[in-house]
Amino acid sequence: MTDFIRGRQLILSGLLLAGGLLQTHDLSAQHQSAGTISSASKQTDSGQCVPVAGWIIPGKGDTTLSSVMASVKDKSVVLLGETHINPEHHRWQLQMLATLHAARPDMVIGFEMFPRRVQKVLDQWVAGELTEAEFLSRSEWQSVWSTDANLYLPLFHFARMNRIPMRALNIDIGLRKAVTAKGFDGVPEKEREGVARPAPPAPEYLEFLLPIYQQHERSGHQSAGKHQKPGIYDPDFLRFVVSQQLWDRAMAQEIHAVLDGYDRKKKPLVVGVMGSGHILKGFGVPHQLKDLGTSKIASLLPWDTNRPCKSLVEGYADAVFGLTPMSSPSASPPQQRLGIGFEFGKKTEGALVLQVEPKSIAESAGLQPGDVILEMAGSKVRDSGEVIATVKHQAPGTWLPLKVLREGVIVEVIAKFPPLAR
Structure with a gap:
């Protein structure tokens, strides 16, 4: 039976990587409740399974910050999730960076938001050589990430203030476009920015991604028929999966490279700041890190207390922290975007x-x-x-x-x- 499952994984992986990429999708925390759940965390009378300012170990129960810190003291990597446009998530990330830095001052912070080609700009920023405006311009923030920089600037200033190295984890949009057009194997190895073939996805990952894909199915997609939802062998769904895996693999490799560059006894703590969809349930970056040989990983995620509890199961994350749900957007007009x-x-x-x-x-x-x-x-x-x-x-x-x-x-x-x- 084990060989049969492994064979299906390899066949499916081949289909995914041969199919190429479509537009890369980032799975934000607001979509994490999709899928069938069998052992959700207990919901309180108030409807909250995680209280505001409280820590929960999914599937097990309450915990404390001191217990969380004790559990990560020997980890090589701590991943901090987010929904990109949620200010509360970024405030929580800043709090966690400060707490982790106090315990492990030898730290490197990796950011999903930057492609590797702007690494020199990140180094100059941390060294105090750039103004805020110069940093955002030279890192091409608006064209690459296009999310309000004010949400992230406190994190960047924290790194700069404490001279904590920042690492660009992402790949260039040009690589994603090339793989979209030609498939993974159709792009010459020298043009892949060092990204290796992702480890095959777990069957549970496909089951988790499918309902999310169905919710976000692109307009005009007809391959599954007019009234039939796409299944796991739908070509567009497979490209959706490999787009996520390519992103996960690239970030995992960069984190692994940081650790690999240090002596065994002097390795820093690498903190990864990225969308929660790359972290939850160990499917994304943790899965790829383990394939690379990095196994001491902790995943900490924010949890909006108005979310349904059915997805908060054992293995969802090492711990989650309850946050007040994001308030309604301001009445002021949004900044113009060309798109x-x-x-x-x-x-x-x-x-x-x-x-x-x-x-x-x-x-x-x-x-x-x-x-x-x-x-x-x-x-x-x-x-x-x-x-x-x-x-x-x-x-x-x-x-x-x-x-x-x-x-x-x-x-x-x-x-x-x-x-x-x-």
Whole structure:
């Protein structure tokens, strides 16, 4: 029976890696309740299985911060999860970084938010050589991550204040695009940024991912039929899985490389800051770390106390911390977004569009991957900061003219920003 299961894993892994990647999906904490649960943590009369400011060992019961710290004192890696747009999660991460640093001052902090190619920028930031604005611009924060930097800046300043090395864990969007088009084996090894073939997914991981994929199934997808939900052998679902695994593997390898670079007796504590979907139930980064030979891992996750308790089962994480649910968004208008991923390369004299978000202003304007934005509102664009600033300050209900180079021909594109809803 063991050989049969292993054989299915290898066959499925081959299908996944041959299929290539579609758009990478990050599984945030708000979707972690999907799947069938058999032994949920006990729910209190108030409807909360984790009290605010309380620690719980999933499937076992209450614990304390001191007990949590005692359990991680001999770990090599501590993974701190988050939902990217939740301010409470980032405040909790800062609290945990301070607590862990007090116990283990020899620390390295790895961030999912940065691709490896900006590692030098992170080093310069920690060394105090860059201003905040320079750091965000040179790390291409807005084009790479495009989440409000104010949520993360306290973490970055904590690392800088204490001269804690920061490590870029992610891969470049260009690699994800290449694997999307050609499949894992279709991309030459020298262009994979050192990312090795991911360890085969556990069958339970596929069962966990499937309902999440079904919830997020892309519009226009027809492979499973009009009325039939896709199954685990659906080609699009397999590409969804491998996209997640490629991301997990890349981050695991970078964490492992940090540990591998130190003497056996002097290894630092590596703290990974990343989306909870890469951590929970050991399916993602922990699974890949163990395949690489790193087994002393602790997973700590935030828990919004209004979440259903059915997913809080043994093995969900080593411990979770209860947080007050995020309040409703502010009534102030959000910052403008064009809806593109872009970069400035040596071979282009403008912003090279790498991806266009569905249903975005950029898609409505007709921007396409491969376009090079040369001018915005009649002014040449020279770096990421200029692109971001121009879009951010565009008033609602106005039009932004763009001069774009497309397949050797300059075309005019108009990005129309909708007026505020009344």
